Amino acid sequence: MSVPDEARPSGGLYRSAHAAGDDAAPPPDGVTLISVDTPNPGAAVTGEQALPPEEPPDETSTAGNSAIMAAGSLVSRVIGFARNALIGMTLGATVGNAYTTAQFLPGQIYELLLGGILSSVLVPLLVRRRKADPDRGQEYTQKLLTFAGTCLGIATVLVVIAAPVFTAIQAGRGTPAYQDLVTAFAYLMLPIIFFTGLSALMGAVLNVRGHFAAPMWAPILNNLVVIAACGAFILFFGTDEGLGPETITTAQIAVIGLGTLLGMVAQTAGLLPALRKVGFAWKWRWDPRGLGLREIGRLGGWMLCYVAANQVAVFVVVSLLNSTSDSDDASVLAFNNVFLLTMMAHGIIGVSVMTALLPRMSAAAADGRYADVSADLSRGIRLTASALAPIAVAYTVLAAPLCVTLFQGGKYTPEMTFATAGVLRVAGFAVLPLSISYLCTYTFYSLQGNKTAALINIPVVAIRIAAYVLLFALLSASLAAAGMTAANALSYVASALISLAVLRRRIGRLNLGSVAGALARVLVAATLAAAFGLLVLRLLPGGARPERGAAILQVAVGGSVIVVTYVVAAALLRVREVSQVIGMVRRKLGL
Known part of the structure; x- marks a missing residue:
């Protein structure tokens, strides 16, 4: 899958995704x-x-x-x-x-x-x-x-x-x-x-x-x-x-x-x-x-x-998800649909950050300026977290109307749709760890470390598979796809933590104190955005199981409230990376 x-000029322009x-x-x-x-x-x-x-x-x-x-x-x-x-x-x-x-x-x-x-x-x-x-x-x-x-x-x-x-x-x-x-x-x-x-x-x-x-x-x-x-x-x-x-x-x-x-x-x-x-x-x-x-x-x-x-x-x-395939429970199809939404968020934000930083990190690594590599990695994590936070909030708060808008209709029944929404809520917590783990891996590539990245991936995949099996055994069939998505999120966190530990040994101090401070401010802004989004969602027609028209309204109004609240809160909390990311993405899109 x-x-x-x-595609990007320096970090994956030729990858096989283009073929698929x-x-x-x-x-x-x-x-x-x-x-x-x-x-x-x-x-x-x-x-x-x-x-x-x-x-x-x-x-x-x-x-x-x-x-x-x-x-x-x-x-x-x-x-x-x-x-x-x-x-x-x-x-x-x-x-x-x-x-x-x-x-x-x-x-x-x-x-x-x-x-x-x-x-x-x-x-x-x-x-x-x-x-x-x-x-x-x-x-x-x-x-x-x-x-x-x-x-x-x-x-x-x-x-x-x-x-x-x-x-x-x-x-x-x-x-x-x-x-x-x-x-x-x-x-x-x-x-x-x-x-x-x-x-x-x-x-x-x-x-x-x-x-x-x-x-x-x-x-x-x-x-x-x-x-x-x-x-x-x-x-x-x-x-x-x-x-x-x-x-x-x-x-x-x-x-x-x-x-x-x-x-x-x-x-x-x-x-x-x-x-x-x-x-x-x-x-x-x-x-x-x-x-x-x-x-x-x-x-x-x-x-x-x-x-x-x-x-x-x-x-x-x-194989595990197919063990639940004889019912309308969210399974392989829903799991894949949600994963595509997760990758869309990563592609718009995470890849933009990596595209901007990778050439600088590669040049610094080639010159032996590891302090600069560390500074760029720290900056990349702050930028990625600041930009992805409102998207993660939207996926979690607006999961139901998003899935109704995008997927419901024909043989994709309301039961399937709202089961998919449960998967998307979990995926909201996977978006940020996914992009941070990518950023850490790209740091290894800037240091010419394919071997290191491959070796780190082995325990990460082992953690992922173990989490798949454990969660599948513990959860009901209706929650299987959500459990597999949670296992992915856990493996992304493990990948980021292991990578950061190895990078610290290789390039020295990683400025994680400034990262933790920025993440704390982002968390406060995201929490406020989620609270206002939930409040507005309760006031809008359609409730928890909206039809398509009400779902589109919920996505439009609720999404706008989440973004505006987050941007205002981030500005008040002095999360300067938000404006930087907006400018970078606009330049990437030629706007």
């Missing part, structure tokens, strides 16, 4: 569904990482690229939410869970095959060859695409043949009919692995050649095709409430499953004109020895370890 997550689409499940943000770390392609080569671009783009070019990517990401996220909402409305709880479970598989397997090393190893190598080779890396890129495409094709065929094995693990203790449905969807959707990899490689080729628009906008084609498939499903088969694993027909499975596959095909095909525009011509060149596979393997080994640990956790959480 990946998400997702935002901004809101697909597993999404875009190159991040696995429950990952707290994303590789940084811009780290300098040591024993652990590959070379960054030698000549960064000028500020005017960077600003223009950022605006293009931000616009593409925003549009794709809006359309992606429409896509996910339609999936739920079209398929309902049980079939929607089966569909989402099958849809996770291509992303999980792709990350193991290529996604983990694409951004951290292959893209920097393409950049280096483009600068060093007389043909500007044309022949090397052709060799890489030939080898990677062939391996992806063979792997995809083998995975499709083994689909029942993967779905037996992923489908958990669902009924035989449910497991068969997951397998049927998987047969149609696992070929996405090949097109995801091809799209990611093509996007990397374009990015290395300075073309950023197409890789950011191509996922929109993916989402539109899936939306069209949902429309065709409703047109041809109606909205029968009795849809389930035992009653769904082969034609219905084909419309949704093939529509999802065709979405990824459309995304890949959408990059071909851009490749021609930048002058890249593909040619079959089979020369694995000429790729330097030993170097690629050495550089990508720790990233593979990192990704593999995350994918084990993904299999565990999906």
